[in-house]
Amino acid sequence: QKEVEQNSGPLSVPEGAIASLNCTYSDRGSQSFFWYRQYSGKSPELIMFIYSNGDKEDGRFTAQLNKASQYVSLLIRDSQPSDSATYLCAVNTPNSGGYQKVTFGIGTKLQVIP
């Protein structure tokens, strides 16, 4: 079964530390990978996307992709209490219907302790 797996957490890190969020996926045909942040009671908002193996940096956020290991991660440097949220990993996979099907993980709840 095609899946996206995440540890639901909570992951607790002290303020200023690096938070490391991990995601694995089962379908080797997956082509693009997204990280969304979802605050409690709110809708998901896009943080980053990555298509190629390696690292992609955007401010305090770094996405890492390893297609051979079917693994994608998100690093948050200098974590702030405002980063406390649930982080959703999403994976795009071509579908027989001619569109990219997005599969979401359950999300990892991050708590940044002041």
Place this chain on the structure above:
Amino acid sequence: ETGVTQTPRHLVMGMTNKKSLKCEQHLGHNAMYWYKQSAKKPLELMFVYSLEERVENNSVPSRFSPECPNSSHLFLHLHTLQPEDSALYLCASSRDSGSRTDTQYFGPGTRLTVL
């Protein structure tokens, strides 16, 4: 209005009621989606529309009926729902559902409670 909007934001309905959820996107996108988000479960894709044509019906019960009159508007018609249908219903849109670089943007959601 900008982005993706949804109305109503909260809805309480009885099992015999008929109601509709509305989604509107102001991004010029060609694809629209309905998702269901329940506690402790991943987002579940319900329906996908590309250029007003339904391209995915993800084994959703017939008590949920989508409608996409144009590329900017998407509705979810609800009738004879069950209490287990209580959830956050999210609408999303994207530029091109067939592109690997396609990115979905979400509306604020409708919190649905079925009594």
